[in-house]
Amino acid sequence: MNAETTQVKVSFRDQHIHREFALSVAIDDVRKWALETLPNMAPTAPYSIVFLDPATGQEVAVDANVTELKDLVHDGANVLEFNLISPIIKVLVNNTACEFTDNRQTGRSIKQRAIECGVQMTVDFILSIEKPDGNTKTIGNADEVCVENGQRYIAIPDDDNSDGDVNSQVSTAIEETRSNFPDVQVHVCPDGNGGARLIVDSVKLGPPYAQEATWIGFHVPHTYPYSDIYPHFVRHDISRIDGAAFGEGFSSGEFQGRSAVQISRKSKNSTAATHCVAKLLSVIDWLKSH
Amino acid sequence: MRLVITEEMFRRLHEHLFRDDRAEHGAIILAGISQSESGTRLLVREVCLAKDGSDYLYKGDNIWSLQAKFIAKHLSKCRQGRLVHLAVHNHGGTDSVRFSAVDLRSHEYGYPAHLEVTEGMPVGALVLARKAVAGDIWMPDGDRQSLEETLILGKSVRRLYPNPRSANISCDQRYDRQSRIFGPSGQAILHKTKVGIIGLGGAGSQLADFLSKLRVGEFVLVDPDRIELSNLPRVVDATDFHARAWFLNERWPDWVHGLAKKSSTQKVKLAKRVILKNNPRAKVEAIPDDFAKTRVAQKFKDCDYLFLAADTARARLVFNAIVHQYLIPGVQVGAKVLLDKASGNILDVYAVVRPVTPGRGCMWCNELINKHRLAEECKTQQEIANQRYVDDEDVVAPSVNTLNAIATSQAANDFLFYITGMTKPSASRNYMRIRPAYRKVTMDEPRRDATCSECGEKEMRYARGDQVELPTSM
Numbered sequence: 021m022n023a024e025t026t027q028v029k030v031s032f033r034d035q036h037i038h039r040e041f042a043l044s045v046a047i048d049d050v051r052k053w054a055l056e057t058l059p060n061m062a063p064t065a066p067y068s069i070v071f072l073d074p075a076t077g078q079e080v081a082v083d084a085n086v087t088e089l090k091d092l093v094h095d096g097a098n099v100l101e102f103n104l105i106s107p108i109i110k111v112l113v114n115n116t117a118c119e120f121t122d123n124r125q126t127g128r129s130i131k132q133r134a135i136e137c138g139v140q141m142t143v144d145f146i147l148s149i150e151k152p153d154g155n156t157k158t159i160g161n162a163d164e165v166c167v168e169n170g171q172r173y174i175a176i177p178d179d180d181n182s183d184g185d186v187n188s189q190v191s192t193a194i195e196e197t198r199s200n201f202p203d204v205q206v207h208v209c210p211d212g213n214g215g216a217r218l219i220v221d222s223v224k225l226g227p228p229y230a231q232e233a234t235w236i237g238f239h240v241p242h243t244y245p246y247s248d249i250y251p252h253f254v255r256h257d258i259s260r261i262d263g264a265a266f267g268e269g270f271s272s273g274e275f276q277g278r279s280a281v282q283i284s285r286k287s288k289n290s291t292a293a294t295h296c297v298a299k300l301l302s303v304i305d306w307l308k309s310h
Numbered sequence: 311m312r313l314v315i316t317e318e319m320f321r322r323l324h325e326h327l328f329r330d331d332r333a334e335h336g337a338i339i340l341a342g343i344s345q346s347e348s349g350t351r352l353l354v355r356e357v358c359l360a361k362d363g364s365d366y367l368y369k370g371d372n373i374w375s376l377q378a379k380f381i382a383k384h385l386s387k388c389r390q391g392r393l394v395h396l397a398v399h400n401h402g403g404t405d406s407v408r409f410s411a412v413d414l415r416s417h418e419y420g421y422p423a424h425l426e427v428t429e430g431m432p433v434g435a436l437v438l439a440r441k442a443v444a445g446d447i448w449m450p451d452g453d454r455q456s457l458e459e460t461l462i463l464g465k466s467v468r469r470l471y472p473n474p475r476s477a478n479i480s481c482d483q484r485y486d487r488q489s490r491i492f493g494p495s496g497q498a499i500l501h502k503t504k505v506g507i508i509g510l511g512g513a514g515s516q517l518a519d520f521l522s523k524l525r526v527g528e529f530v531l532v533d534p535d536r537i538e539l540s541n542l543p544r545v546v547d548a549t550d551f552h553a554r555a556w557f558l559n560e561r562w563p564d565w566v567h568g569l570a571k572k573s574s575t576q577k578v579k580l581a582k583r584v585i586l587k588n589n590p591r592a593k594v595e596a597i598p599d600d601f602a603k604t605r606v607a608q609k610f611k612d613c614d615y616l617f618l619a620a621d622t623a624r625a626r627l628v629f630n631a632i633v634h635q636y637l638i639p640g641v642q643v644g645a646k647v648l649l650d651k652a653s654g655n656i657l658d659v660y661a662v663v664r665p666v667t668p669g670r671g672c673m674w675c676n677e678l679i680n681k682h683r684l685a686e687e688c689k690t691q692q693e694i695a696n697q698r699y700v701d702d703e704d705v706v707a708p709s710v711n712t713l714n715a716i717a718t719s720q721a722a723n724d725f726l727f728y729i730t731g732m733t734k735p736s737a738s739r740n741y742m743r744i745r746p747a748y749r750k751v752t753m754d755e756p757r758r759d760a761t762c763s764e765c766g767e768k769e770m771r772y773a774r775g776d777q778v779e780l781p782t783s784m
């Protein structure tokens with residue numbers, strides 16, 4: 021081997037990609053080569069350069085002077101192994117410092133690491149990164165992220181609200197009503213006792229009525245399904261095409277702040293459990309056929 | 311703990327939450343915070359409405375959700391701006407509201423993380439019914455507080471609570487005649503109100519007298535001066551004794567005169583006596599010092615209303631800052647007799663009443679704080695003597711008790727109707743200028759500069775509470 025050159029083996033340690041290659045480098049240029057050329061071979065993370073002294077197995081920083089490197093080569097070590105070590109990358113997640121040794125992460129891995137670092141969260145929290153312009157950007161679990169020193173991440177869940185507690189039976193009644201009227205809005209106003217007042221925005225009317233549609237409202241009490249659902253309420257200006265008066269079962273009223281026509285249809289069977297949707301559909305049928 | 315919000319912001323929030331669809335809607339409030347011995351106030355600086363379908367979604371099972379990405383953006387803003395983050399949604403109902411079990415579970419699940427993000431600033435939630443507000447506020451020290459009261463600052467102040475308040479209030483017979491105007495509940499409100507009066511000369515002492523007779527419960531008074539002979543015609547209850555008049559007689563040497571002036575009664579002490587004479591149960595803090603000092607100005611940050619009856623530019627600057635930084639409505643009163651310098655003839659005589667309220671323009675953007683006077687007031691006497699200082703007729707201005715009374719009685723009535731909720735919606739909030747010689751009243755509409763550093767809602771000072779320094783001296 022030319023005394024003025026040396027073989028260099030380069031490997032990347034603690035990186036996703038492991039690369040090793042050998043080349044000849046003029047001994048006088050080893051240090052310069054290490055500082056100028058090696059960085060171009062490395063992934064984008066910041067790094068520090070050390071090389072392994074083959075004699076001692078010790079790590080020596082590249083900014084050691086050339087004389088030392090020359091000395092090592094003279095000892096017959098004709099291979100210098102350079103290792104590029106990624107230093108620790110420090111970011112903040114919910115203002116808690118989290119360290120990574122690999123800058124290639126995903127949303128999920130950042131969250132998992134944050135939990136390991138003591139951040140009060142679960143992996144179900146939604147991750148965002150604070151951008152330099154002050155805005156934030158959401159990061160999905162599978163999104164690939166290059167973590168860099170000083171970045172700030174926020175991990176929080178959605179904030180759930182409910183307009184009041186309804187019991188499970190009433191909740192089922194609400195969901196069944198929504199399922200039966202998928203194309204219209206169903207408004208729910210809990211009554212504070214576990215029941216709720218519902219308004220279905222629009223049900224079809226048509227003949228014998230002058231109006232094409234009406235809203236319909238009713239109270240599902242907390243004692244449902246034991247209690248009947250009665251009465252129901254529709255729009256206050258409902259009218260028949262033939263101008264005839266409404267008969268029994270109709271009266272004027274008010275529901276949830278709306279002027280209304282009250283439809284009083286008690287269930288015939290006083291002991292059977294009520295089914296909210298069945299009762300609603302039967303009232304609508306009765307209304308249309310009345 | 312109280313929440314303070316201007317009428318305009320509350321109306322915008324209310325219209326967003328309560329619509330014909332009777333559904334749930336969401337928003338986020340960013341608020342400054344003010345902490346004092348009388349409690350904590352959250353000062354609404356910004357209302358961010360959540361867009362249905364993207365920021366606020368229906369999840370099924372009667373559960374709605376404020377989305378994390380919408381929250382994250384505002385949590386970050388709160389951390390950087392040192393603001394309190396409040397998630398807001400509405401329930402049905404009118405006069406009472408409380409968080410549901412779903413709401414509270416969500417708070418317990420997510421708000422520890424919110425606290426970490428905001429790095430020492432409180433976080434929390436508000437839930438509104440049409441006429442009720444409840445709050446769950448998480449403090450950085452682990453404490454968790456409920457919201458007791460929401461104050462909406464409009465032409466009158468409106469108060470909202472989580473539940474209807476009991477109306478079982480009795481009224482002292484002494485105040486029977488006046489409580490027939492605003493009811494025992496209005497009288498009770500006055501008793502719980504804390505006012506600050508800056509300047510206890512002629513106008514300020516009248517205000518102290520009026521307000522204590524109304525049975526306002528707590529006062530903070532500030533004035534560095536002592537009673538002088540020339541004050542006797544105007545300062546309420548001031549006598550020769552208070553001015554040490556006997557020792558100011560010509561027969562005494564100058565050193566006796568000097569001693570007399572240094573030992574005469576402090577204006578704030580006299581005002582305190584007047585207040586306690588009218589209302590022995592009032593709490594009064596009398597500060598014989600300069601209002602524009604930091605530790606003095608801080609005493610006013612938990613007042614419910616401020617009266618500026620001092621006419622220095624520095625007092626105006628600090629008063630204006632407190633109004634907008636701590637969302638405390640106030641009024642500046644003054645009276646002026648303009649003289650012709652050459653002839654000494656009276657050019658004009660007028661009294662002014664200038665309401666200064668958050669969201670309505672301020673003294674700075676209405677050019678009522680003179681930069682040159684500010685600079686002069688910060689100089690020492692020697693500097694003033696050495697540097698060119700032009701005689702200003704305002705330095706020894708004519709003043710008369712009855713002129714002060716025009717302004718102070720109007721200001722006291724404005725306060726009374728405001729605090730008891732009786733100001734009519736059609737009432738003007740313009741500056742009043744009363745010219746008694748002409749028996750004329752003019753109303754000047756204040757201008758409002760959205761970019762004003764003192765009152766602009768997106769600018770440095772507005773609703774920032776304790777996080778921004780007041781323009782005071784150390």
